[in-house]
Amino acid sequence: MMDWQSYEDGSMSEEQRKTADELLRTSEEARRELAGLQSFRKAVRQAALQERPPMDRLTAGLKQVTQQAPPRRVSWNAVRGFGLAAAACVALAGVFIFQNQASAPKPPVAVADVEEAFDPAPTPALAQVQVRSAAQAAAFLREESGLKVPTVSLAGMASPEGATYGKGWCCYDFKVDGQVVHIYIRPKDGSLGGKPAFDHKGMPMFRQGGIGWNCSGWTYFVSGAPDDVLRKVAGAVCDETRPQSTVL
Secondary structure, eight states: OOOHHHHHHTOSOHHHHHHHHHHHHHOHHHHHHHHHHHHHHHHHHHHHHHOOOOHHHHHHHHHHHHHHSOOOOOOGGGGTTSHHHHHHHHHHHHHHHHHHHHTSOOOOOSOTTOSSOOOSOOSOEEEEEEOSSHHHHHHHHHHHHOOOOOOOOOTTTOEEEEEEEETTEEEEEEEETTEEEEEEEEEOOSOOOSOOSEEETTEEEEESSSEEEEETTEEEEEESSOHHHHHHHHHHHHHHHSOGGGOO
16 A cells, blocks of 8 residues: 555655656556545644644643653654554644744844844644755645745755744755754744844845844744854845845
8 A cells, every 4th residue: 555645745765756656647546545635634734723722731731741751843754654543633733732832932032122023933833844855845835834935945055854834834944054944934924123133135134033034025034053054044045035126
């Protein structure tokens, strides 16, 4: 039996993927199985987005768990081999587990004259996936989140590690100089304020626990590495995603 979950989350080997692609080309039953999984995942995602977490009970339970062992990140890879029922449980649990992470103390604001700190992930993460290419990450984020986020590739600078999304935001993870940098993107909402710390080719850049900027209806925020690395990544992302007509 083909592991369509691995096919969907990108963890399937190249040889297995070729076999799966051929099976999809020749078998109507295989196409129905994959379509059923995709429909199921969408239904779970919609239910998760509408579910209100029982935070009192979850916070109490999570405190007990975190006293015994460090929290673990939820990944779609973790549900591989457990079937569709287990996938549903992990998908819904992701809403609650990541709510605890989202409520953790925020890093200090680096610039005193910033009006308000930007929270890059204001809602719980719903799913995370390992990826092998920027195109795969972008396809996952657009399909799962419903946001038509720009593709970020950092070509020649970094290797893609994964992608995560929540309600109204997406995140690319890249390994840069041995460190994982998080690139958050969400529709522009006015969270970046105060005096810019510097500009990149005419684009105002803000420091708020990381480096953020607004461009073409999106707010970008990079974090997870020292300032020199973040500045390099922010500049590369800005150059890659901004319309050429706006470059000064």
